[in-house]
Amino acid sequence: xxxxxxxxxxxxxxxxxxxxxxxxxxxxxxxxxxxxxxxxxxxxxxxxxxxxxxxxxxxxxxxxxxxxxxxxxxxxxxxxxxxxxxxxxxxxxxxxxxxxxxxxxxxxxxxxxxxxxxxxxxxxxxxxxxxxxxxxxxxxxxxxxxxxxxxxxxxxxxxxxxxxxxxxxxxxxxxxxxxxxxxxxxxxxxxxxxxxxxxxxxxxxxxxxxxxxxxxxxxxxxxxxxxxxxxxxxxxxxxxxxxxxxxxxxxxxxxxxxxxxxxxxxxxxxxxxxxxxxxxxxxxxxxxxxxxxxxxxxxxxxxxxxxxxxxxxxxxxxxxxxxxxxxxxxxxxxxxxxxxxxxxxxxxxxxxxxxxxxxxxxxxxxxxxxxxxxxxxxxxxxxxxxxxxxxxxxxxxxxxxxxxxxxxxxxxxxxxxxxxxxxxxxxxxxxxxxxxxxxxxxxxxxxxxxxxxxxxxxxxxxxxxxxxxxxxxxxxxxx
Amino acid sequence: xxxxxxxxxxxxxxxxxxxxxxxxxxxxxxxxxxxxxxxxxxxxxxxxxxxxxxxxxxxxxxxxxxxxxxxxxxxxxxxxxxxxxxxxxxxxxxxxxxxxxxxxxxxxxxxxxxxxxxxxxxxxxxxxxxxxxxxxxxxxxxxxxxxxxxxxxxxxxxxxxxxxxxxxxxxxxxxxxxxxxxxxxxxxxxxxxxxxxxxxxxxxxxxxxxxxxxxxxxxxxxxxxxxxxxxxxxxxxxxxxxxxxxxxxxxxxxxxxxxxxxxxxxxxxxxxxxxxxxxxxxxxxxx
Numbered sequence: 001x002x003x004x005x006x007x008x009x010x011x012x013x014x015x016x017x018x019x020x021x022x023x024x025x026x027x028x029x030x031x032x033x034x035x036x037x038x039x040x041x042x043x044x045x046x047x048x049x050x051x052x053x054x055x056x057x058x059x060x061x062x063x064x065x066x067x068x069x070x071x072x073x074x075x076x077x078x079x080x081x082x083x084x085x086x087x088x089x090x091x092x093x094x095x096x097x098x099x100x101x102x103x104x105x106x107x108x109x110x111x112x113x114x115x116x117x118x119x120x121x122x123x124x125x126x127x128x129x130x131x132x133x134x135x136x137x138x139x140x141x142x143x144x145x146x147x148x149x150x151x152x153x154x155x156x157x158x159x160x161x162x163x164x165x166x167x168x169x170x171x172x173x174x175x176x177x178x179x180x181x182x183x184x185x186x187x188x189x190x191x192x193x194x195x196x197x198x199x200x201x202x203x204x205x206x207x208x209x210x211x212x213x214x215x216x217x218x219x220x221x222x223x224x225x226x227x228x229x230x231x232x233x234x235x236x237x238x239x240x241x242x243x244x245x246x247x248x249x250x251x252x253x254x255x256x257x258x259x260x261x262x263x264x265x266x267x268x269x270x271x272x273x274x275x276x277x278x279x280x281x282x283x284x285x286x287x288x289x290x291x292x293x294x295x296x297x298x299x300x301x302x303x304x305x306x307x308x309x310x311x312x313x314x315x316x317x318x319x320x321x322x323x324x325x326x327x328x329x330x331x332x333x334x335x336x337x338x339x340x341x342x343x344x345x346x347x348x349x350x351x352x353x354x355x356x357x358x359x360x361x362x363x364x365x366x367x368x369x370x371x372x373x374x375x376x377x378x379x380x381x382x383x384x385x386x387x388x389x390x391x392x393x394x395x396x397x398x399x400x401x402x403x404x405x406x407x408x409x410x411x412x413x414x415x416x417x418x419x420x421x422x423x424x425x426x427x428x429x430x431x432x433x434x435x436x437x438x439x440x441x442x443x444x445x446x447x448x449x450x451x452x453x454x455x456x457x458x459x460x461x462x463x464x465x466x467x468x469x470x471x472x473x474x475x476x477x478x479x
Numbered sequence: 480x481x482x483x484x485x486x487x488x489x490x491x492x493x494x495x496x497x498x499x500x501x502x503x504x505x506x507x508x509x510x511x512x513x514x515x516x517x518x519x520x521x522x523x524x525x526x527x528x529x530x531x532x533x534x535x536x537x538x539x540x541x542x543x544x545x546x547x548x549x550x551x552x553x554x555x556x557x558x559x560x561x562x563x564x565x566x567x568x569x570x571x572x573x574x575x576x577x578x579x580x581x582x583x584x585x586x587x588x589x590x591x592x593x594x595x596x597x598x599x600x601x602x603x604x605x606x607x608x609x610x611x612x613x614x615x616x617x618x619x620x621x622x623x624x625x626x627x628x629x630x631x632x633x634x635x636x637x638x639x640x641x642x643x644x645x646x647x648x649x650x651x652x653x654x655x656x657x658x659x660x661x662x663x664x665x666x667x668x669x670x671x672x673x674x675x676x677x678x679x680x681x682x683x684x685x686x687x688x689x690x691x692x693x694x695x696x697x698x699x700x701x702x703x704x705x706x707x708x709x710x711x712x713x714x715x716x717x718x719x720x721x722x723x724x725x726x727x728x729x730x731x732x733x734x735x736x737x738x739x740x741x742x743x744x745x746x747x748x749x750x751x752x753x754x755x756x757x758x759x760x761x762x763x764x765x766x
Contacts, residue, residue, distance in 0.1 A: 081592050081595070081596065084595065084599065085595070088555065088595065126548055129548070129551070129552065129555075130548070130602055130603075132599065133551065133598065133599020133600065133601075133602070133603060134599065134603070136595075136596055136599065137596075137599060137600070137603065140603075140607055140748075402766055425762055425763070426762070426763040426764055426765045426766070427765075427766050429619045429762060429763070429764040429765075430617075430764045430765050430766055433764060450602075451547075451602050451603070451606065467606060468606055
């Protein structure tokens with residue numbers, strides 16, 4: 001009999017050299033934290049400690065902001081064509097060291113190597129390349145002939161796409177002439193620290209990029225530091241609210257990219273097989289750790305049974321396991337805390353009367369894991385239909401008419417993303433117009449590009465990243 | 480001990496990614512700034528021009544089919560390789576064009592920066608010149624730029640390198656392919672630039688360089704039915720330029736008339752816009 005089992009195809013980790021401790025990257029060099037505090041970062045696929053990173057305190061953040069302030073006058077006055085060259089250098093070095101970054105990202109984050117290698121890192125390089133090209137074209141960004149940077153940008157990023165979120169933040173900030181203090185997430189600090197080495201290789205002037213690792217308190221110090229002129233945050237809506245309050249009454253500029261509860265709407269005239277693939281991609285890409293995930297499936301009643309049947313078949317084939325295996329589709333949950341949150345919300349689904357189905361996949365015994373899961377019989381009032389789970393859990397609701405689909409899709413405080421599946425052009429355009437979402441995907445899902453603005457309506461945040469709209473967030477008109 | 484005799488390079492045309500002699504078998508003599516012999520350069524003929532147009536047309540679809548990001552990276556790569564050929568180009572600019580060494584370095588600086596500047600436009604220009612049009616009806620209506628196709632370029636007679644690059648880059652970054660008649664008197668750096676193109680991942684046929692006399696080959700290109708646009712920048716004789724413009728009307732070619740250019744200043748997006756069509760798409764909205 002033919003054996004369709006896959007042999008293991010493990011990516012080598014030899015390309016990654018971890019140090020025992022990582023300091024903070026301030027003023028162009030790695031320094032010991034004034035806090036003298038370190039914390040472990042784990043491989044979520046095994047639970048093993050990878051290394052120790054510094055937990056910056058207020059004094060560390062102050063040193064970083066001061067370095068960024070010192071670097072700002074010269075950096076912002078460099079001709080754009082010269083700033084561009086630094087960013088192009090960074091883009092090229094990231095391309096050259098792409099595999100090293102991909103493996104390290106997979107180790108620290110738990111996402112499959114297939115994704116870090118083929119999605120995250122190519123996108124990261126593209127972001128730097130794209131924004132490099134803006135540095136000498138800022139007069140086309142819509143703020144007149146002589147647009148100005150804000151000054152020091154304080155940037156706080158999440159753990160779901162550590163390097164990509166770094167690129168989304170740092171590339172436009174530097175292109176526009178700002179200098180940066182970036183705080184990576186506490187469970188995924190390592191690629192940001194490797195990026196600091198890239199800045200060194202590119203001879204980026206000292207102080208232009210500063211990386212201060214730590215947890216929430218460190219991030220709060222970055223956001224509230226009086227020397228920070230522009231705050232950019234990607235993360236939960238709850239923390240976004242805190243940040244918005246903390247800068248109230250200051251002159252700080254703020255952009256927020258927060259949570260989501262994206263509706264993926266499948267009409268009865270959709271190409272069902274494509275839609276099923278899109279649903280799977282929409283919720284199980286990156287273990288569902290995606291703010292714009294299509295976490296609510298709205299499927300038209302007449303095709304609901306067919307879609308669900310095909311969906312279960314498809315999900316049963318997803319390979320869940322070692323993220324370093326090149327055949328793995330779904331990797332580890334990023335942390336114990338996130339796993340607990342997913343479990344708690346999934347349990348609420350059971351308690352509130354929804355019906356749970358999970359992929360019959362075998363899960364590894366160490367590390368943090370949750371199987372791809374679907375809830376049916378979900379009603380709009382259930383917590384799993386309202387709250388962001390940020391995990392591989394899909395809530396399925398049905399509808400009868402386009403108007404009902406739109407009503408249900410918009411029935412959320414969030415407004416980040418939505419998907420529409422139908423072969424009828426005029427209908428998808430009408431639905432796209434009616435959806436309260438910053439990004440609408442038609443017959444596709446989870447597509448990203450540096451030229452394409454990304455960001456939310458309503459409580460999913462404000463400001464955009466990518467495209468001219470994203471660049472504009474880092475510029476202002478000349479006085 | 481006998482002195483080593485150095486090996487001289489044969490200067491050929493650059494058509495479809497290959498270095499070829501003119502099918503006419505003709506060449507012409509290039510002297511340096513001190514009137515010493517430098518090389519016999521191929522004199523492009525009507526047939527060479529037609530071969531170049533065929534190559535440019537054949538390359539057009541794939542070149543425009545690349546992602547804008549990819550085209551941008553290739554233009555950037557041309558800049559990288561040009562920078563690595565600095566020493567050679569400086570010596571050519573000094574010997575043949577008669578520039579001072581300082582000025583030659585300045586020209587290379589400008590040429591590299593120009594390529595990098597244009598490279599960045601590849602994935603941005605559509606966002607500047609395209610539009611979403613709020614028509615008074617239930618329609619999604621948008622306009623996108625698309626390349627005109629094959630563009631003939633009469634390159635400037637002076638500024639043999641910077642002028643050449645400043646006319647070619649806006650043509651190709653927008654997804655067009657180019658057939659270029661280089662400066663008659665100063666073709667040496669153009670051939671070196673062809674060698675740079677040949678080693679920069681630029682697909683064969685995207686840029687074709689013809690050394691020779693625009694007054695002789697220009698009419699064939701101007702009246703060629705498979706050329707979509709013509710850049711007359713280097714057609715410095717007004718009567719000749721007018722003749723070429725009149726010939727170009729045969730298939731409604733887009734014509735860029737010659738004017739005095741300051742190649743050192745920021746070029747703006749004007750040249751790129753010349754080589755673009757605007758396509759507007761209507762799509763109904765409604766259930």
